[in-house]
Amino acid sequence: MTRTSRLARTYGIAIVGVALATATGLVVHDHVTIADQAMLFLPAILVAALGGRGPSLAAAALSVGAFDYFFVPPRFTFAVSDMRSLITFVVMFVVGTAIGTLVARLRAAEEASREREHRTAALLAFTRDAAAATDVEGVEAAIVDHVRDVVGAAARVEVPDIALHGPVAIRLEGEPALSPEQHAFLEAVAHQGGVAIGRLQLASAARDAALRAKAEELRSALLSSVSHDLRTPLAAITGMATALRERTAGENEELDTIIAEAQRLSRLLTNLLSITKVESGAEPRREWVPLEEIVGSVLTRLEAELAHHPVAVDLPPGALARVDPILVEQMLLNILDNAAKHTPEGTAISIAVTREPDAAVIEIADRGPGLPPGPRGQVFDKFFRGKTSAAGAGLGLAVVRGIAAAHGGTIEGLPRDGGGARFVARFPDGAPLPDVEDVEDVEDDGLANAS
Amino acid sequence: MTGDVILVVEDEAPMRRFLCSALTSHGFRVAEAGTLASAERLATESQLAAVLLDLGLPDGDGLTLLRQLREWSHAPVIVLSARDREDDKVLALDAGADDYLTKPFGTAELLARIRVALRHARGQAVPDDPVIAIGPMRIDQARHEVAVDGEPVHLTPIEFRLLALLAQHAGKVLTHRQLLHDVWGPRNTHQTHYLRVHMAALRRKIEADPARPRWLITEAGVGYRLLDE
Numbered sequence: 056m057t058r059t060s061r062l063a064r065t066y067g068i069a070i071v072g073v074a075l076a077t078a079t080g081l082v083v084h085d086h087v088t089i090a091d092q093a094m095l096f097l098p099a100i101l102v103a104a105l106g107g108r109g110p111s112l113a114a115a116a117l118s119v120g121a122f123d124y125f126f127v128p129p130r131f132t133f134a135v136s137d138m139r140s141l142i143t144f145v146v147m148f149v150v151g152t153a154i155g156t157l158v159a160r161l162r163a164a165e166e167a168s169r170e171r172e173h174r175t176a177a178l179l180a181f182t183r184d185a186a187a188a189t190d191v192e193g194v195e196a197a198i199v200d201h202v203r204d205v206v207g208a209a210a211r212v213e214v215p216d217i218a219l220h221g222p223v224a225i226r227l228e229g230e231p232a233l234s235p236e237q238h239a240f241l242e243a244v245a246h247q248g249g250v251a252i253g254r255l256q257l258a259s260a261a262r263d264a265a266l267r268a269k270a271e272e273l274r275s276a277l278l279s280s281v282s283h284d285l286r287t288p289l290a291a292i293t294g295m296a297t298a299l300r301e302r303t304a305g306e307n308e309e310l311d312t313i314i315a316e317a318q319r320l321s322r323l324l325t326n327l328l329s330i331t332k333v334e335s336g337a338e339p340r341r342e343w344v345p346l347e348e349i350v351g352s353v354l355t356r357l358e359a360e361l362a363h364h365p366v367a368v369d370l371p372p373g374a375l376a377r378v379d380p381i382l383v384e385q386m387l388l389n390i391l392d393n394a395a396k397h398t399p400e401g402t403a404i405s406i407a408v409t410r411e412p413d414a415a416v417i418e419i420a421d422r423g424p425g426l427p428p429g430p431r432g433q434v435f436d437k438f439f440r441g442k443t444s445a446a447g448a449g450l451g452l453a454v455v456r457g458i459a460a461a462h463g464g465t466i467e468g469l470p471r472d473g474g475g476a477r478f479v480a481r482f483p484d485g486a487p488l489p490d491v492e493d494v495e496d497v498e499d500d501g502l503a504n505a506s
Numbered sequence: 507m508t509g510d511v512i513l514v515v516e517d518e519a520p521m522r523r524f525l526c527s528a529l530t531s532h533g534f535r536v537a538e539a540g541t542l543a544s545a546e547r548l549a550t551e552s553q554l555a556a557v558l559l560d561l562g563l564p565d566g567d568g569l570t571l572l573r574q575l576r577e578w579s580h581a582p583v584i585v586l587s588a589r590d591r592e593d594d595k596v597l598a599l600d601a602g603a604d605d606y607l608t609k610p611f612g613t614a615e616l617l618a619r620i621r622v623a624l625r626h627a628r629g630q631a632v633p634d635d636p637v638i639a640i641g642p643m644r645i646d647q648a649r650h651e652v653a654v655d656g657e658p659v660h661l662t663p664i665e666f667r668l669l670a671l672l673a674q675h676a677g678k679v680l681t682h683r684q685l686l687h688d689v690w691g692p693r694n695t696h697q698t699h700y701l702r703v704h705m706a707a708l709r710r711k712i713e714a715d716p717a718r719p720r721w722l723i724t725e726a727g728v729g730y731r732l733l734d735e
Contacts, residue, residue: 290609317610349724355723372716
């Protein structure tokens with residue numbers, strides 16, 4: 056509607072302009088030359104040309120007609136007697152066309168720049184909103200809002216899993232036809248939105264990591280100070296109790312209990328520290344260790360606890376594992392201590408080591424009541440306690456799982472055929488077995504101070 | 507030596523009291539220090555038989571005292587430490603400490619360690635006699651022969667060298683580094699798995715049940731000890 060009325064107005068201006076020029080020419084006809092009268096039409100063409108190429112050409116054509124009819128002799132006919140008037144016609148046409156074209160071009164450029172400005176403003180508004188967003192949802196909402204404003208369609212935003220500054224996908228409802236400008240806008244929004252989301256994801260990841268590190272640091276500091284503060288009096292208690300025990304002749308159950316309980320507390324503290332260490336992500340110090348060394352060490356340390364359980368050891372001589380010996384000793388100690396506590400006196404416990412091509416497997420099996428019913432693996436949860444009357448804070452097996460995981464290994468608690476429980480720990484080597492032949496070679500010439 | 511004192515360096519008063527009373531009740535004379543400064547003073551004033559040294563002191567690191575002490579004294583130093591402080595123990599042992607005790611410990615352990623340390627300090631373990639007898643083992647260092655329960659046992663040269671070293675220091679812990687250095691030479695002190703493999707082989711030859719060693723004890727994260735009683 057507005058377009059046609061605008062068109063009508065511009066052509067109207069052309070007609071009125073030419074009419075005015077003609078009227079003026081007629082009024083001043085007796086005082087001026089024919090060339091002056093021709094000049095009167097130029098303003099009319101100029102003014103009409105502002106309306107575009109069409110009105111400008113129309114004004115030129117009308118001017119030529121009016122000039123010829125009213126002023127070129129013979130007057131009041133369209134006949135032309137003088138060739139010079141023809142030149143005037145041509146000039147009028149050329150001027151009209153040239154100005155009209157120039158104006159049209161100007162107008163198009165202006166239109167384009169306004170369009171650009173509009174798009175830039177829209178994009179700017181979007182970028183501002185996206186930058187102000189504090190979370191991914193906020194950026195998505197900004198995308199949806201601005202796409203609706205510019206394209207006029209509802210949109211859905213799909214963020215790729217790893218956005219990291221890549222574009223997001225914008226899905227438009229009803230798939231409307233898009234102008235190149237709208238398309239460009241959408242592309243820019245998709246990229247800008249991706250950048251904003253990537254930035255937010257990075258920021259939130261960094262914030263999470265910083266928080267985690269801080270919490271971890273606090274927990275470690277707290278635990279090691281707690282453990283130091285608990286250990287020190289514990290060492291004094293144990294010392295004093297053993298000194299008293301030495302001086303007391305004969306049986307003394309009270310003192311024995313104090314000593315045993317203090318030792319238990321000490322072991323509990325060690326577990327508490329181990330789980331902190333393992334869970335803080337400290338890398339285990341892995342080296343090739345003959346498993347008989349670790350098993351031997353554990354059995355020696357648990358001599359008292361295992362006094363009432365026959366322990367069968369099946370261990371291929373020289374079987375190596377690439378593990379942190381201190382951690383794995385702690386792990387086996389916990390499993391065996393657990394087995395000793397939860398199985399009736401006199402029942403057998405077995406330890407079996409097998410080598411797989413790229414892993415060492417340690418299996419500890421007992422003939423006790425088996426694992427408590429419930430989801431598999433729950434015995435390894437922190438503070439999980441079976442229904443037995445045996446005491447324990449439920450840390451021992453959590454430490455076991457933590458240590459296995461720190462080695463990239465696994466631990467499973469399984470029922471055993473014929474009754475009892477079976478704990479299977481698997482430690483992948485993660486490196487080729489060392490050349491033991493190499494070790495033998497050293498014997499021949501590697502002695503430093505052969506005596 | 508009865509006139510010599512055992513210097514107890516421990517900042518926790520109850521622990522110090524326990525150590526002192528356990529030692530005095532077994533006939534030792536003790537001097538006690540709760541700080542590095544007083545320990546330094548006491549160490550120069552007294553004729554030391556041995557030192558019990560807690561590594562964490564309020565005014566400094568026990569290692570500092572150990573290093574100073576080692577410049578002029580051969581008195582055995584036994585370090586007191588917690589279970590998860592293996593690195594500290596190794597550091598102290600390699601810096602010249604003779605042994606360590608893991609807290610908590612009882613009087614029996616304390617006295618056993620002190621006795622071993624004093625015996626070594628008095629030079630009783632220096633093998634004037636080329637034959638060392640420990641438990642069922644007879645180690646003839648001149649002939650490179652070992653017998654367990656009277657039965658000759660064949661050891662490789664490395665196994666023999668390891669066993670002889672441990673026997674010379676019977677009762678004392680030797681770190682991985684010390685053993686590697688003495689057997690393989692100064693350039694091989696990081697090849698711990700060589701040591702472990704040979705130790706496992708040695709244990710299979712001298713222990714009745716290698717899975718329950720009675721004599722050749724692993725000190726996890728630190729080294730090995732050959733018991734002598």
